[in-house]
Amino acid sequence: MDIQKTTRATxxxxxxxxxxxxxxxxxxxxxxxxxAGGTGGVSIGETRFNLIQYHFHVRSxxxxxxxxxxxxxxxxxxxxxxxIAVVGVMLKxxxxxxxxxxxxxxxxxxxxxxxxxxxxxxxxxxPLNKGYYTYVGSLTxxxxxxxxxxxxxxxxxxxxENQIKAFKDIFMNNARPVQSLNNRIxxxxx
Ligand SMILES: [Zn+2]
Numbered sequence: 001m002d003i004q005k006t007t008r009a010t011x012x013x014x015x016x017x018x019x020x021x022x023x024x025x026x027x028x029x030x031x032x033x034x035x036a037g038g039t040g041g042v043s044i045g046e047t048r049f050n051l052i053q054y055h056f057h058v059r060s061x062x063x064x065x066x067x068x069x070x071x072x073x074x075x076x077x078x079x080x081x082x083x084i085a086v087v088g089v090m091l092k093x094x095x096x097x098x099x100x101x102x103x104x105x106x107x108x109x110x111x112x113x114x115x116x117x118x119x120x121x122x123x124x125x126x127p128l129n130k131g132y133y134t135y136v137g138s139l140t141x142x143x144x145x146x147x148x149x150x151x152x153x154x155x156x157x158x159x160x161e162n163q164i165k166a167f168k169d170i171f172m173n174n175a176r177p178v179q180s181l182n183n184r185i186x187x188x189x190x
Pocket of ligand 1: 055056057074
């Protein structure tokens with residue numbers, strides 16, 4: 001999705017409470033997925049979403065005014081009613097990220113493989129600035145569902161060049177081609 005035109009709005013504050021978890025990483029053939037089993041999550045207004053899993057895309061699946069980032073991480077959450085909210089964070093070349101290092105150190109290289117390892121706090125992929133864009137859309141991969149809430153953080157988080165290369169060595173390009181927003185309204189926090 002290309003985020004281009006946005007409407008400024010007073011949006012609910014995002015309150016993340018991700019916590020330290022033993023890393024469970026699987027290669028599902030599309031990406032590396034880290035299972036969180038509903039521990040930790042994000043509160044958006046009155047609604048509490050628990051973190052189910054997070055996974056990575058190379059290059060980013062969202063673009064900002066046509067510009068993509070090196071990678072993107074998607075945090076997939078569910079609320080008590082089964083509604084899904086996905087938080088996307090752009091990952092760009094810069095400093096080494098210690099959590100991504102732990103994930104890549106044990107990354108299963110073949111489809112269907114799983115790896116377990118040290119503790120990791122997914123909060124290491126959440127930027128300090130909690131400004132965001134939001135729209136209602138569908139899940140990009142693997143299954144498409146309408147009506148889920150997308151949140152895209154404005155501020156990117158850094159990974160080192162070698163870390164991005166290590167991921168690309170396993171998954172060359174697993175991002176879907178950028179889709180048109182089809183007149184969906186994108187709201188931007190003030
Ligand atoms: Zn994704």
